[in-house]
Amino acid sequence: MSAEDAKTADPENPYTQHHVVEKGDTLSKIAKQYYGDPALYPKIFEANRDILKDPNQIKPGQKLRIP
Amino acid sequence: MKRLLFPAALCALALIAACSNLKEPATQAISAAEASLAPVKEAAAKYAPEALQSVESQIASLKDNLAKGDYKAVMASAPTVTSAISGLSDTVAAKTKEIEAALAQAKDQWTSLGGDLPRMIEAIQSRVDILSKSKQLPRNIDKAAFDSARTGLDTLKSGWTEASGAFSSGNVTDAVTKAKAIKDKAAEVMHTLGMTNG
Numbered sequence: 461m462s463a464e465d466a467k468t469a470d471p472e473n474p475y476t477q478h479h480v481v482e483k484g485d486t487l488s489k490i491a492k493q494y495y496g497d498p499a500l501y502p503k504i505f506e507a508n509r510d511i512l513k514d515p516n517q518i519k520p521g522q523k524l525r526i527p
Numbered sequence: 528m529k530r531l532l533f534p535a536a537l538c539a540l541a542l543i544a545a546c547s548n549l550k551e552p553a554t555q556a557i558s559a560a561e562a563s564l565a566p567v568k569e570a571a572a573k574y575a576p577e578a579l580q581s582v583e584s585q586i587a588s589l590k591d592n593l594a595k596g597d598y599k600a601v602m603a604s605a606p607t608v609t610s611a612i613s614g615l616s617d618t619v620a621a622k623t624k625e626i627e628a629a630l631a632q633a634k635d636q637w638t639s640l641g642g643d644l645p646r647m648i649e650a651i652q653s654r655v656d657i658l659s660k661s662k663q664l665p666r667n668i669d670k671a672a673f674d675s676a677r678t679g680l681d682t683l684k685s686g687w688t689e690a691s692g693a694f695s696s697g698n699v700t701d702a703v704t705k706a707k708a709i710k711d712k713a714a715e716v717m718h719t720l721g722m723t724n725g
Contacts, residue, residue: 475643475650477722494721495657496665503657527653 471510477526481518494526503527549598556605557589563612567619574622578615585611633699640706644690647713648683654720655680667721679716683709 479490487501495503505515507527512518564571564582571579585608592600655677658664664673686709694702717723 473646473650475647475717475722476653477650478724492665494665495661496663496668497661500657500661527650527657 471525476507479524479526481520481522481524483520485518485520487515487518490524490526549602550596553589553593553598553601553605556601556609557586557593560586560589560605560608560612563609563616567612567616570619570623571615574626575615575618578611578618582608582611582615630699633703636703637694637699637706640690640703640710644683644687644706644709644713647710647717648680648687650722651676651680651683651713651716651720654722658720665721668719672719676716676719679712679719683713683716686712 477494479494481490487504488498491501491504492498501515504524504526505512507525511522511524518524564586568579571582585604589601589604589608592598592604658668658673659677664670668676686705690702690705690709693699693705
């Protein structure tokens, strides 16, 4: 994780936006929704390393931080 | 003739003696008034300048009478001056209490704002950094909105530095006013960037 990602992934920050995973969601799809660019999905993955082990495996109901 | 002069001289002496008897208490009354005013004078100048001016002119009047040898007048007016000083002390005490309560409240507000604002700025900074790398902005943000959010972020950072400086300088109320305005601006920028939860 880069220093920048570590900084943006503050799990304690109450002002970080969240996304609750729905059926059919992928990190790319979520990145497209919030950033306009699916290629930026690693930003979401890095911010949620405490609950995600694999960027390709997200489950409905998971609450993800959107840095 | 001698018979007439003697009683007159006696009367004059009695009058002088009576007046001399009042000189000491009159002088002490003025000293007491000044001593009771001294501890509240500085605060009174801030919180009740008109009342202080009135008290000071009453003391000046006492001193004038003392200088003229009119000790009776000094003794007659001294209780009024003492009462005015007492009233002034009460006013200053109440105002000081009010100011201290407002200051304590402002400090509490600052503690809360000091916890929120850096986090809001950090969250906005993070989003702006990521969107700056995006090849295409999300559907709900156009370029003008994004540019305005970026400018807004700079304003937030400089504003927070300014508010923190005011707090460090002891201007707590000013710092809180500035910080509240920054928080409103931060909420506006977050809204522009679509950073709303729920």
